Amino acid sequence: MLVDLGLDRETLLGILGVLVAAYVVSRVVGYALIAVAERRPRRRISIKMLVPIARFVIYGTAVFLILGPLLRLSTTQLLAVSGLLGAALGFGLKDLFAGMIGGLVLITERPYQVGDKVTIDGDYGEVTDIGLRATTLMTPDDSAVRVPNATLFTANVSNANDGRPEMMVVVELAVSAGADVDQASKIVEEAIVTSQYVYVDDDHPFAVLVEDESYYRTIRGKAYVADLRDEFPFASDVTERSMAAFAREDIDVPEAPVHISRRR
Amino acid sequence: MAGALGKERQGLDVDVSTLLGDDHEAFDTFLSGEVPGPMAVVGEPFSGRGSVLDRAVQELDATRISLGPGDGFDHIRSRIDGGPVVIENCQHLYDRRIGGFEELSAFLDDMASVDVRVVTGWNRYAWAYLTAVQDLDREFPVVVEIQSVSTERIAELVLGRYDEMPAFVADDSEQDGLVVTTRRDLGWRNWSVSVPVPVLDPVAVKDLFSDGNLDPKDVTFGRLAAVSNGNLGVATAIWQTRHGSEVRPSDIAVPASDRDLDREEAFCLRIVLAKERVDREQLTGIVDGLDRVLGRLVRDGLVTLEDGIVELEPVAVPAVTATTERERIL
Numbered sequence: 001m002l003v004d005l006g007l008d009r010e011t012l013l014g015i016l017g018v019l020v021a022a023y024v025v026s027r028v029v030g031y032a033l034i035a036v037a038e039r040r041p042r043r044r045i046s047i048k049m050l051v052p053i054a055r056f057v058i059y060g061t062a063v064f065l066i067l068g069p070l071l072r073l074s075t076t077q078l079l080a081v082s083g084l085l086g087a088a089l090g091f092g093l094k095d096l097f098a099g100m101i102g103g104l105v106l107i108t109e110r111p112y113q114v115g116d117k118v119t120i121d122g123d124y125g126e127v128t129d130i131g132l133r134a135t136t137l138m139t140p141d142d143s144a145v146r147v148p149n150a151t152l153f154t155a156n157v158s159n160a161n162d163g164r165p166e167m168m169v170v171v172e173l174a175v176s177a178g179a180d181v182d183q184a185s186k187i188v189e190e191a192i193v194t195s196q197y198v199y200v201d202d203d204h205p206f207a208v209l210v211e212d213e214s215y216y217r218t219i220r221g222k223a224y225v226a227d228l229r230d231e232f233p234f235a236s237d238v239t240e241r242s243m244a245a246f247a248r249e250d251i252d253v254p255e256a257p258v259h260i261s262r263r264r
Numbered sequence: 265m266a267g268a269l270g271k272e273r274q275g276l277d278v279d280v281s282t283l284l285g286d287d288h289e290a291f292d293t294f295l296s297g298e299v300p301g302p303m304a305v306v307g308e309p310f311s312g313r314g315s316v317l318d319r320a321v322q323e324l325d326a327t328r329i330s331l332g333p334g335d336g337f338d339h340i341r342s343r344i345d346g347g348p349v350v351i352e353n354c355q356h357l358y359d360r361r362i363g364g365f366e367e368l369s370a371f372l373d374d375m376a377s378v379d380v381r382v383v384t385g386w387n388r389y390a391w392a393y394l395t396a397v398q399d400l401d402r403e404f405p406v407v408v409e410i411q412s413v414s415t416e417r418i419a420e421l422v423l424g425r426y427d428e429m430p431a432f433v434a435d436d437s438e439q440d441g442l443v444v445t446t447r448r449d450l451g452w453r454n455w456s457v458s459v460p461v462p463v464l465d466p467v468a469v470k471d472l473f474s475d476g477n478l479d480p481k482d483v484t485f486g487r488l489a490a491v492s493n494g495n496l497g498v499a500t501a502i503w504q505t506r507h508g509s510e511v512r513p514s515d516i517a518v519p520a521s522d523r524d525l526d527r528e529e530a531f532c533l534r535i536v537l538a539k540e541r542v543d544r545e546q547l548t549g550i551v552d553g554l555d556r557v558l559g560r561l562v563r564d565g566l567v568t569l570e571d572g573i574v575e576l577e578p579v580a581v582p583a584v585t586a587t588t589e590r591e592r593i594l
Contacts, residue, residue, distance in 0.1 A: 041592060165592075190362045193397035194550075196531040200396040200594060226592035245362045 015066050022062035029054045037115075041227060045115035045163055052114065052130035053107060059132065095150065099133035102149030106130055111152065112159050117167060117228050120147050121155040126229070140232060160228065166199055167228035171221045171238045174213075176252035181210055181217055187245040188221045188238070195241075197234035199226035216254040278413075278421055278496060280319045283312045285411035291316070294383075294406045295323045302375055302382035302403070304354075306391045307410030309540045310497025310578045313385045316410065317350050320383040324348035331356040333543040333573060336367040341374065348381040355390035355539050358398075361550055365398060372403050389538040393594055412494025419485040421496060422503050430511045432481040483513040491518045491582055501578035518582045523564075525587055532557050534588040536567055536576050544572045 030051050037047035107130075112118045116127045118137070123145045125137035130149075137145040161167040171192075175184045189208045192198055200206055206223035225234045246253055281288045294303045305320075307313040321328045326348035329340055335356050343349075357368040375382055388409070394400035401407060413421070423429060492499035506515050525533070532551045536542055547554050558574060561567045566580040576584065 041590060187362055190365065194360045194362060194364065196527065196534075196593060198594060199592060206397075226594075241362055 048114040098150035117160040119158040191242040197230040287408035303406040304404040311410040337370045352385045355387040415489040434480040487516040530591040534593040
């Protein structure tokens with residue numbers, strides 16, 4: 001069939017060579033960019049953002065090089081290829097095609113970038129790869145979730161850091177209704193500002209809020225970490241040291257769930 | 265070391281105007297009593313805060329209080345007698361732990377109520393941290409900072425410590441070439457390999473574009489000023505590590521760890537950088553695996569541990585600063 005379309009062995013080998021070269025170049029460029037990004041924490045996400053762009057450019061160039069000979073097809077051959085492509089897109093590849101269009105939208109609109117912490121359609125994690133068809137998230141329990149790029153058109157996307165390395169982390173602790181809430185708040189505040197992960201400046205303030213619940217009070221500490229990868233170590237550090245200080249100061253803690261949430 | 269370069273005189277005869285630069289006027293204005301205090305003198309470790317505070321003691325005829333690891337507000341309160349007071353190393357008034365700001369808070373409360381002229385000295389990194397988390401700068405109407413010292417002044421002050429001048433020799437660019445080779449570890453998953461990486465030698469490149477007419481002394485002290493970030497104490501310490509009677513620009517280098525420091529080591533270094541000297545016990549409970557962390561940092565030549573006191577090595581200040589800034593530790 002392919003020989004009938006005018007694709008001789010040399011052309012096929014050329015196409016194969018271009019695809020292999022594109023794959024190798026894309027891997028090398030991706031590896032180099034990630035290596036550079038990891039050595040520059042302040043620019044990490046900006047540099048990693050270039051990975052999918054470079055990949056699109058490399059594969060786009062490869063497609064152009066491959067389709068070059070095909071553009072010189074005869075009318076009969078063109079009709080045959082068009083019919084094949086149309087049928088494939090219509091029946092089997094429409095999701096793939098939608099994913100690729102979603103990938104292009106990701107590149108132009110940038111609702112998230114490689115390195116961001118996002119929630120897409122209920123899945124939360126760090127964006128580790130934006131491919132032609134799908135985005136890969138690494139969840140907190142180290143599972144890789146591949147989300148089709150087309151999901152972008154139908155689902156809400158929550159981005160915790162929006163391209164910046166800093167990220168706000170909210171730590172919630174509960175104390176009994178009769179506990180000294182001022183002292184407890186001071187402990188949580190000092191646990192936050194003495195943490196090795198905290199990042200504070202005029203643009204990244206911290207705060208401690210108290211909320212009165214029915215049978216206990218919630219102390220909510222909000223602060224930024226310098227590197228969003230420190231989200232859980234920071235929350236754990238603050239919680240652990242606050243709880244230890246509560247115990248030292250005889251501050252009662254109710255049997256209430258303590259959870260961590262993320263905010264921008 | 266020093267003997268090879270001639271007999272070393274003691275101390276650096278550095279004037280306060282050199283250290284304070286544009287802030288010198290604000291410093292003099294405060295000492296003359298024209299503006300109310302208290303005043304904070306902020307500077308890098310070993311950058312010469314002591315010289316500035318010496319001047320304040322002389323001008324105000326003040327009581328000088330020098331704080332050390334573990335000293336609290338009681339150490340100050342017992343020595344305030346109603347006259348002017350100069351308090352050195354105020355970074356020892358806090359600990360980076362829950363409940364570690366009480367001494368500082370008591371000190372600031374007392375300063376707000378007493379009617380005496382107070383001059384305080386602060387480590388720059390401790391000041392930045394406390395300003396971010398405790399709004400420390402709001403309590404000090406006058407803040408002066410130790411500035412970077414120029415290359416010429418560093419050369420003058422460093423060489424002024426010796427009776428004999430060393431011989432300055434240009435690096436042999438023909439021998440070394442424009443490119444020097446360093447080794448870098450490249451890794452992929454569990455596999456890594458050390459590969460030679462060619463990089464341009466800045467001194468050789470500069471020499472190339474200047475037709476080789478640069479004075480080796482200027483190049484040497486230019487490099488010394490650059491690696492020490494204009495910190496006179498650090499520049500002096502780096503200079504003292506040189507051996508022999510000949511000095512080449514390439515002899516000026518900052519010692520740094522050959523390995524990547526982990527987060528706990530970097531955090532420990534940040535605390536030591538901010539405090540300059542810290543009681544080992546104060547780090548217990550703050551730094552996980554303290555014994556091993558300190559052991560590695562001592563082996564790397566970044567800190568010393570003697571009689572339970574962890575102390576920052578002056579020559580290591582540039583490396584420690586770069587490491588902790590890269591990790592973005594507050």
